[in-house]
Amino acid sequence: MSLHNPVEQKQSVAKVSIEDFTFESGDTLSKIELAYEHYGPEGAPVILLCHALTGNQYAVGSSENPGWWAGLVGEQCPIDITQYQVITFNVLGGCHGSTGPASINPETGDLYRLDFPEVTIRDMVHAQYRALHQLGYTELHAVAGGSLGGMQTLEWGLLYPDFMRQLFVLAATPYLSDYGIAFNHIGARAIQDDPAFKEGYYSSNDTLHGFEVARMAGMVTYRSAPLFQKRFAREQEDALYSIQSYLNYQGEKIKQRFDANSYLYLLEAMNNHDIRKGRGSLQDTAAAYKPALFTVSFEHDLLYPKELIQPFSHHALNGEHYHVKTDYGHDGFLVEFGEWGAWISDKLNEEGTNY
Incomplete structure (x- = not known):
């Protein structure tokens, strides 16, 4: 990877339109939109960031309104936007500019509300893949996300295994527990x-x-x-x-x-998340990952415990796990970057995975 001199990074915020999108349910919408945020130097390796349940596309944000991963992602941060491009989409089914239940149905002129098609994690990933291609991206250095974002990251590595080199899955398990x-x-x-x-x-x-x-x-x-x-x-x-x-x-x-x-739709998408669906056993599915799979668990995480994450990553052919000692529990992936951000940075820059 070539290093870029630090420059003032400007936030780019826009939308991508996708024609004739078919959901996993079989329903098709003639057009959907995904809102996104972009930072970083043109030509630099690209990292896709995936947000959690009530997150949005503003992972970095601005000095006036810092994003949900500001401090982990930014200038001279573990994910350094002077060296990488980072892009974050508001998920399909979200409510911060992407098409979802709160969007206008062009056929009726009213809000979709509960007439919006059922959304799955795989739908979110397929939509982002098409959006990236429309923006001209044909490969990624890495995909990273926590919680619902981690679920998307897990699916990215299975749906499009040759599209990225690394996966960073934080506070997420291969399926949602009971x-x-x-x-x-x-x-x-x-x-x-x-x-x-x-x-x-x-x-x-x-x-x-x-x-x-x-x-x-x-x-x-x-x-x-x-x-x-x-x-x-x-x-x-x-x-x-x-x-x-x-x-x-x-x-x-x-x-x-x-x-x-939108909250209800995304809760249901989380409930239905299971990477084993249509793929076989957990061990076989884990072994199918081609990109390097880096997983991170957080002490006291009631929803996504280490006991479900670490064994899974060890089944991957190129998997590695890191456990963070914290009192923050599940929300650990949103704070205390000084405690674990360096590990992310080291893995991003490991020899053999760089451009």
Whole structure:
């Protein structure tokens, strides 16, 4: 890989239109759009970043509005945008510019809502693959993502095994556990059973108290008991404990930045995630990976534990696992980059995988 002199990196934000996209379900839309963010010098190796459940295309963001992986990705960061191009798509089914339930159905002039086709992780990857080709990218140096983004990364390595050299799967397992499905079910029922939901025909997120509860349930699984204890320590604010105020805040916040129908669609995509589908045993599927497969687990991750990630990576022909000691639990992939970012950087620049 050739090194580039550090330059001021400018954010490029746009959309790609894809004609006649067929979903795994067999449904076809005449046109879909994927919104994306791009950074990095033209001609540099390309890394695709895949976002988590309530993420978006703004992995790097800007100095005024840092993205969800700012600090891991940026100038002189572990994923250095003076040396790599990075591109992030808002997933198919999302609500930050890509086509999803909150988009206008051109055939009716109304929102798709729950008439939008069922979306799978494989659908997301197929859409991104077509979008990359339309943008002129014919190969990737790596694909990286955490949680839902890690699920996409796992599918990338199986659907398009010759398209990239490396895969970085953070806080994601080869299939969603029953424990994860259980919490997704709680969240989905909280939304669907809210009278204001109106079977997907709500007028505004603001009325959806069930959406708040869904987010609160999710937040309990994203962080660990030790972290909650250290951060809140049974402190009280007025009539509420600090942890209660925190969860209330998170419930209100999600309604301002995410669509409830899209949330339901992506929960279902996570539930159905299983790389074994149509491919055979877990061991055989793991052995089918051609790119180098680097997996990362985080201490106290209730949803994607080390016990499900590490053995899987060891079945891959070119797999390696790294475990991070942290109190952040599942959300560890979004913080403390100084604790594990150097490992990512080292692997990106390993001899034999560079251009």
